[in-house]
Amino acid sequence: MIDNRKMTFPGENEALVKHLCDRRTGVGADGLILLQDHPDYDFEMVYYNADGRVGSMCGNGARCTVRFARQLGVIEDVACFLAADGEHQASVERDLIQLKMNDVKQVERIGNDYYLNTGSPHYIRFVDDVQGMDVYEEGRAIRYNDRFAAVGTNVNFVQKIGENEIFVRTYERGVEDETLSCGTGVTAAALVAGLEGMQSPVKVKVLGGELQVAFERTGEGSFKYIYLIGPAKQVFTGSVNV
Numbered sequence: 001m002i003d004n005r006k007m008t009f010p011g012e013n014e015a016l017v018k019h020l021c022d023r024r025t026g027v028g029a030d031g032l033i034l035l036q037d038h039p040d041y042d043f044e045m046v047y048y049n050a051d052g053r054v055g056s057m058c059g060n061g062a063r064c065t066v067r068f069a070r071q072l073g074v075i076e077d078v079a080c081f082l083a084a085d086g087e088h089q090a091s092v093e094r095d096l097i098q099l100k101m102n103d104v105k106q107v108e109r110i111g112n113d114y115y116l117n118t119g120s121p122h123y124i125r126f127v128d129d130v131q132g133m134d135v136y137e138e139g140r141a142i143r144y145n146d147r148f149a150a151v152g153t154n155v156n157f158v159q160k161i162g163e164n165e166i167f168v169r170t171y172e173r174g175v176e177d178e179t180l181s182c183g184t185g186v187t188a189a190a191l192v193a194g195l196e197g198m199q200s201p202v203k204v205k206v207l208g209g210e211l212q213v214a215f216e217r218t219g220e221g222s223f224k225y226i227y228l229i230g231p232a233k234q235v236f237t238g239s240v241n242v
């Protein structure tokens with residue numbers, strides 16, 4: 001998270017973002033986010049994938065940006081901000097950040113799998129044993145298949161583990177590896193679980209912890225009032241010369 005309200009960060013710099021996100025020679029991150037002023041919003045969030053490319057929406061990153069904005073004194077307990085996929089509202093309640101996601105209008109069925117966009121593109125496959133699988137290999141195979149070749153996709157493997165509870169593991173485009181949690185992916189997985197009969201809020205376990213997704217289904221594959229809820233806390237602060 002970089003406070004870029006003074007616009008000191010040299011934007012659109014793939015090499016620099018890639019360097020900062022490198023875990024061995026840089027700082028280390030799955031992505032990089034700039035918090036910036038915006039005339040019509042509390043702030044704007046600019047998200048880059050770890051490979052340096054401008055990303056789409058990042059759900060967990062957005063929750064972290066809200067926490068960051070609060071720590072900087074940019075907001076109090078509620079926020080209305082701009083991200084790659086448009087306007088978002090969020091609220092802070094102690095540890096938890098509740099983030100409103102954009103409505104989803106369409107969920108595509110691909111064989112037994114699903115494909116939808118929750119701000120970022122997500123492929124969803126239900127599996128029986130998500131802990132035992134090779135997310136890197138199987139995720140890559142889908143991420144690079146012909147159907148998604150041009151833009152790529154994030155790939156989520158989902159296991160139903162309770163009445164309204166799932167376990168999700170995600171192969172992330174732009175990181176090109178499994179990450180510990182992907183917020184837009186978790187949201188997509190929970191909505192699809194909703195299509196398969198689960199009730200809101202759906203509890204979602206990920207390698208990095210636990211999230212919740214609330215939603216209202218409005219039709220065959222469409223949803224509104226979608227919220228991604230989970231904790232976000234600061235683990236480190238520092239400065240870097242670029």
Ligand SMILES: N[C@H](CCC[C@H](N)C(=O)O)C(=O)O
Nearest residue numbers: 058059060120173182183184
């Ligand atoms: N990790 C992010 C999503 C990043 C998506 C990005 N990897 C892409 O679509 O290119 C999240 O928490 O929602």
